[in-house]
Amino acid sequence: MRNENHTQKEEFNITVYTENHIGLLTRIAIIFSRRKINVESLNTSPSEVEGIHRFSIVMTETAETVRKIAGQIEKQVGVLKVYFNTNQDVVWQEMALYKVPTDVIAERAVVERLLRENGARAVVIRKDYTVFETTGHREETDNLLRVLEPYGLIEFVRSARIAIIKDSEGFHRKLQEFEQSEPHDEVVENEYLSSREKVFTM
Amino acid sequence: MLTKEKQATALPKQATSISGAEAVILALLEEKVDTVFGYPGGAIMPVYDALFDYTDRLNHVLVRHEQGGIHAGQGYARASGKVGVVFATSGPGATNLVTGLADAQIDSTPLVCISGQVYAHLLGTDAFQEIDILNITTPVTKWNYQVANAEEIPDVLAKAFYIAKSGRPGPVLIDITKNAQLQQFEFSGYQPCQHIRSYRPKPVVRQEYILQAAELINQAQKPFILWGQGVMLGAAEKEFRAFVEKSGIPAAWTIMGAGALPSRHPQNVGMLGMHGNYGPNVLTNECDVLIAIGMRFDDRVTGRLDKYARQARIIHLDIDPTEIGKNVPVTVPVWGDCKETLPLLTELVEPRQHTAWLQQFRRYNEQEIEAVIQEELFPTSEEMTMGEVVQQLNELTGGDAIVVSDVGQHQMVACRYASLNHTRSNITSGGLGTMGFALPAAIGAKYGAPERTVVAVIGDGGFQMTLQELGTIMQSGADVKLLILNNRFLGMVRQWQELFHERRYSFVDIASPDFVKVADGYGISGKSVSKREELRGALQQMLSHQGSYLLEVMVTKENNVFPMVPQGCSVSEIRLS
Numbered sequence: 001m002r003n004e005n006h007t008q009k010e011e012f013n014i015t016v017y018t019e020n021h022i023g024l025l026t027r028i029a030i031i032f033s034r035r036k037i038n039v040e041s042l043n044t045s046p047s048e049v050e051g052i053h054r055f056s057i058v059m060t061e062t063a064e065t066v067r068k069i070a071g072q073i074e075k076q077v078g079v080l081k082v083y084f085n086t087n088q089d090v091v092w093q094e095m096a097l098y099k100v101p102t103d104v105i106a107e108r109a110v111v112e113r114l115l116r117e118n119g120a121r122a123v124v125i126r127k128d129y130t131v132f133e134t135t136g137h138r139e140e141t142d143n144l145l146r147v148l149e150p151y152g153l154i155e156f157v158r159s160a161r162i163a164i165i166k167d168s169e170g171f172h173r174k175l176q177e178f179e180q181s182e183p184h185d186e187v188v189e190n191e192y193l194s195s196r197e198k199v200f201t202m
Numbered sequence: 203m204l205t206k207e208k209q210a211t212a213l214p215k216q217a218t219s220i221s222g223a224e225a226v227i228l229a230l231l232e233e234k235v236d237t238v239f240g241y242p243g244g245a246i247m248p249v250y251d252a253l254f255d256y257t258d259r260l261n262h263v264l265v266r267h268e269q270g271g272i273h274a275g276q277g278y279a280r281a282s283g284k285v286g287v288v289f290a291t292s293g294p295g296a297t298n299l300v301t302g303l304a305d306a307q308i309d310s311t312p313l314v315c316i317s318g319q320v321y322a323h324l325l326g327t328d329a330f331q332e333i334d335i336l337n338i339t340t341p342v343t344k345w346n347y348q349v350a351n352a353e354e355i356p357d358v359l360a361k362a363f364y365i366a367k368s369g370r371p372g373p374v375l376i377d378i379t380k381n382a383q384l385q386q387f388e389f390s391g392y393q394p395c396q397h398i399r400s401y402r403p404k405p406v407v408r409q410e411y412i413l414q415a416a417e418l419i420n421q422a423q424k425p426f427i428l429w430g431q432g433v434m435l436g437a438a439e440k441e442f443r444a445f446v447e448k449s450g451i452p453a454a455w456t457i458m459g460a461g462a463l464p465s466r467h468p469q470n471v472g473m474l475g476m477h478g479n480y481g482p483n484v485l486t487n488e489c490d491v492l493i494a495i496g497m498r499f500d501d502r503v504t505g506r507l508d509k510y511a512r513q514a515r516i517i518h519l520d521i522d523p524t525e526i527g528k529n530v531p532v533t534v535p536v537w538g539d540c541k542e543t544l545p546l547l548t549e550l551v552e553p554r555q556h557t558a559w560l561q562q563f564r565r566y567n568e569q570e571i572e573a574v575i576q577e578e579l580f581p582t583s584e585e586m587t588m589g590e591v592v593q594q595l596n597e598l599t600g601g602d603a604i605v606v607s608d609v610g611q612h613q614m615v616a617c618r619y620a621s622l623n624h625t626r627s628n629i630t631s632g633g634l635g636t637m638g639f640a641l642p643a644a645i646g647a648k649y650g651a652p653e654r655t656v657v658a659v660i661g662d663g664g665f666q667m668t669l670q671e672l673g674t675i676m677q678s679g680a681d682v683k684l685l686i687l688n689n690r691f692l693g694m695v696r697q698w699q700e701l702f703h704e705r706r707y708s709f710v711d712i713a714s715p716d717f718v719k720v721a722d723g724y725g726i727s728g729k730s731v732s733k734r735e736e737l738r739g740a741l742q743q744m745l746s747h748q749g750s751y752l753l754e755v756m757v758t759k760e761n762n763v764f765p766m767v768p769q770g771c772s773v774s775e776i777r778l779s
Binding site for chain 1: 325
C-alpha cells in the first residue's frame with residue numbers, strides 16, 4: 001500500500017448509491033471541498049430502485065487519493081455503496097444541447113451534413129431557433145460545438161457525466177434485494193414552508 | 203423558587219397523545235440518560251417545559267455557555283463510557299456548540315446534542331435566532347438531522363443514540379423546530395435502534411488478516427505496540443492487557459489512549475509523539491513490526507511521515523477502515539472492533555518475553571530521566587515546575603484520580619507525568635486542542651463518575667477561556683478540584699516562539715485576574731501558592747476539601763516541555779533539550 005506507484009493523476013468515475021436523504025449531497029460535497037479537490041462533474045438522480053439515489057462524480061486525482069475519498073464517502077451514514085473506476089473501466093456519456101438560429105440551418109445544406117456527421121438530432125424546431133442534442137464523450141460534444149459556433153450558436157449546455165461500470169454484474173440485483181429486505185424510509189420534507197400565514201407564531 | 207406540581211412520570215404504555223417535546227424527554231429516559239447539560243432559550247423552550255415534569259428522573263445541569271455545555275457532555279461521556287447529552291437553543295445557542303462538536307468528532311466522543319430551531323414555516327427566512335445549523339455542523343458531526351414533524355422524534359432520537367455510540371463513536375446533532383416540539387401526536391412507545399440499512403458501524407473481521415498479523419508478530423524480533431483511545435472506546439482494556447502480556451511486547455500510548463494500561467505496568471514504555479517519551483519515539487524507527495491498535499497515526503504522533511517507521515512492517519487494528527492506510531502504509535489491515543480482534547490475535551500469538559528489546563526502552567528512559575525528568579519532577583531551581591506539581595498530585599491521589607487537562611504545556615506535562623491506575627482517567631482535548639476544554643469537561647466527568655476524584659489541570663490561558671463555568675460549579679455543587687498551573691504566559695506558543703521564532707514573544711504575555719478572588723466570588727474556596735514548601739500541604743487541602751476547590755500554583759515562567767519532536771522532523775530526531 002506504499003503509494004510511490006500511484007502518484008500519476010488520472011480521471012476517475014466515482015459511483016455512489018445512497019439513501020434519498022436531505023443533506024447527504026452536502027456531506028458528500030464536503031469530502032471533496034475540505035481536501036481542496038475540485039469535482040469536475042457531478043450527477044445525482046434516482047436510481048432504478050425507488051428510494052435509492054445514484055451519484056456519478058468525476059474527478060482527476062491519484063488512485064490512492066480516490067481510494068481514500070471513496071472510503072470517506074462510504075462511511076457516511078446514508079451511503080450504501082461506493083465504487084471508483086478509471087475511464088477504461090466504465091461506459092460513459094455526457095449529453096449536450098445546442099441552440100442555433102433556424103434560418104442558418106434551414107438555408108445551408110453544409111450545416112445539415114455536419115449535424116448528421118456528428119450524430120445530432122433536433123429536439124425543438126422553432127421559427128427563430130432550433131435546439132439540437134447529441135450525446136457522447138467530451139471530445140464528441142466539443143466537436144459539434146466547434147462545428148456550430150461559426151453558424152451563430154446562441155446557447156450551449158452540457159450535462160454531468162453518467163457512467164456504467166463495465167466489469168461487474170452491476171449493483172442492480174443487490175439493490176433490489178436490499179430494498180426488498182429493508183424498504184426505505186419516506187423522506188420527510190418541510191410541509192409547513194408555504195403556510196406561513198396560517199401557522200400561529202409565538 | 204417556582205415549583206410545579208409533579209405529574210406522573212411513568213412512560214405511556216399505549217398510544218397516548220403527547221407533545222414532541224415530551225417525546226424528547228421520554229426518549230432520553232428510555233435511553234437511560236441520567237444527566238443533560240444545557241442552556242434554555244426561545245426555540246427549545248417547549249423541551250425545557252416538558253423537562254420540568256421529569257426533573258426527578260432526569261438531572262439537568264445549567265451551564266453558563268453552550269460551549270461549556272458540550273464540553274461537559276464530552277467529559278461525562280469520556281469518564282462514563284455513556285452518551286453525553288446536551289440541549290441548546292437555536293441560533294447562537296446552536297453555533298456555540300460547534301467547537302465542542304468538532305472536538306468530539308475528532309476525538310470520537312459519543313454525544314447527542316438537541317438544538318431547538320425556529321418554526322418550520324420560518325425556515326430560510328432569517329427569522330429571529332434562526333441559523334442553518336445543519337449545514338454548519340455537517341463537517342463536525344457523525345450524523346445530523348432536522349425534525350419538523352413531532353411524529354419523527356422517537357425514531358430519530360433512537361437513531362441518534364445508535365449512531366453516536368456504535369462503531370467509531372461520534373457526535374450527533376438533532377435540530378427540532380419549535381412547532382415539532384409543541385405538536386401533539388400519537389406516541390406509541392419508544393423502540394431503541396439496533397440497525398440502519400445504510401450504516402455499517404463495524405467491518406466484518408477477516409480471519410486471514412488475523413492469521414497474517416499473528417505470523418508477523420511471531421516472527422518479529424523487535425515488535426512494538428502503539429495504542430490509542432480505540433482500546434477504551436471498544437471497552438477492550440482487558441483484552442488489550444491479555445494481548446500485551448502474552449506477547450511480551452513493549453507498548454506505548456497516544457495521549458488519547460493514556461490509562462488503558464496502567465502507567466506502572468512493566469510493559470508500558472510511555473507516551474508517543476511530539477512531547478512523548480524519548481525511547482518510544484526513537485525506537486519507532488528501529489522496531490521491525492509495529493502493531494497499532496485503535497489509534498490513527500495523527501501527525502502529532504508520527505512527525506514526518508516519510509521518515510516514520512520505514513523499516514517496520516505495520517499491522518493496524520481499527521474499527522474504522524478509512525483510518526487504515528490513511529497516513530501510514532500498512533502491511534496487514536486488521537479491520538474490526540478491537541474487543542473482537544484482539545482475543546483472536548492473542549489466541550494465535552506465541553507467549554514471549556522480549557527482555558533485551560524492553561531493556562532498550564529502559565536505557566533510553568534512563569537518559570530521559572537524567573536529561574529531563576529528574577529536574578522536571580524534582581527540581582533544584584527555586585521556582586516550581588509544572589512537573590513537580592503533577593508528581594506531588596500523583597503521590598497524594600495514588601494515581602486513582604481522573605485527570606482532566608486543558609491544552610498547552612501543562613497538558614503535555616499532565617499527560618506525560620500523571621499516574622493513571624484506571625482506564626478512563628485521562629480526559630483531554632487531543633485532536634482539536636481546544637483551550638477552555640478542561641473546566642467544563644471536568645464538571646461533566648464528575649457527573650459521569652461521581653465516585654471518583656476529578657482534578658482539572660488548567661493553564662492560566664485556557665482557564666480564562668471558559669471560567670464562566672465556575673458559575674455552573676457554584677450552582678450544581680459539582681465537586682471538581684481545579685488546579686491552575688500559572689506561568690503567566692501562553693506557554694506553548696511562547697515555547698515555540700523561543701525555539702522557532704528567535705524569542706520574539708508576540709502577544710503571549712497574558713495578564714490574569716486574581717483567580718482565588720474570582721473563585722471566591724462564585725463561592726468556591728481556593729488558595730494560591732508560589733513556594734515549594736507550601737505545595738504539598740495545599741494539594742492535600744484541595745483534595746480533602748469537601749466540594750470544589752481552586753488551587754493556583756505559580757510555576758516558573760519560561761519552562762519548556764521536553765523531549766520534543768520539532769515540527770517537520772522525524773520521531774527519531776526527538777530532542778532532549
